[in-house]
Amino acid sequence: MDTGNLFHAFEISSSGLSAQRARLNVISENIANAQTTRTPDGGPYVRRLVRMSAGAGGGPSSFEQMLHAGQDLAVPVQRTSSRHLENAPTPHFLSEPGDLSFSVETDTETPMRTEYQPGHPDADPDGFVRYPNVEVIREMVDLMAASRAYEANVTVLNSTKSMLRKALEI
Numbered sequence: 001m002d003t004g005n006l007f008h009a010f011e012i013s014s015s016g017l018s019a020q021r022a023r024l025n026v027i028s029e030n031i032a033n034a035q036t037t038r039t040p041d042g043g044p045y046v047r048r049l050v051r052m053s054a055g056a057g058g059g060p061s062s063f064e065q066m067l068h069a070g071q072d073l074a075v076p077v078q079r080t081s082s083r084h085l086e087n088a089p090t091p092h093f094l095s096e097p098g099d100l101s102f103s104v105e106t107d108t109e110t111p112m113r114t115e116y117q118p119g120h121p122d123a124d125p126d127g128f129v130r131y132p133n134v135e136v137i138r139e140m141v142d143l144m145a146a147s148r149a150y151e152a153n154v155t156v157l158n159s160t161k162s163m164l165r166k167a168l169e170i
Contacts, residue, residue, distance in 0.1 A: 009157075014157075018102075019052050019102045022102055023050040023102075023149075024143065024146050024147065026048045026104055030132075030134045030139050033134065034131075034139075036132060043130065044131055044133075045132040045134070047132060047134045048104055048105065049104070049105050050102050050104055051102060051104075112130045112132065113130070114129065114130055116129075
């Protein structure tokens with residue numbers, strides 16, 4: 001058994017946990033600043049997003065490589081029933097786990113919200129105030145999705161730990 005592959009699941013889950021934690025932090029910052037009309041840079045707060053991408057090298061991800069695994073398989077396929085697919089490729093685990101990279105960017109596509117409030121200190125000469133491009137309901141939905149993804153990564157981490165513990169008992 002190759003002990004180098006035992007901890008790949010930990011590495012993959014920990015990169016997912018880091019990305020989801022960053023996503024949770026950015027979402028909570030967006031919610032906290034949903035009504036901020038004046039920032040130190042001037043103007044309203046601009047919504048921030050976390051962009052995630054798999055594989056640091058820019059090539060196909062490990063999952064995609066496994067899906068497109070050809071005839072150079074590490075484990076040969078054996079048909080035990082006539083109902084099995086013929087020439088079905090069996091993917092093998094790669095030696096390196098896929099890296100997950102993420103970056104925090106500003107949302108320049110969603111327009112700022114404007115409201116007519118002539119008495120507001122940040123109102124323009126026409127009485128309109130520019131508010132952040134943050135929709136709290138959208139942020140709450142994203143917060144729930146990020147929370148579930150974080151929980152899923154924790155579950156994978158705990159399951160891997162349990163499987164390794166059981167393997168050591170053998």
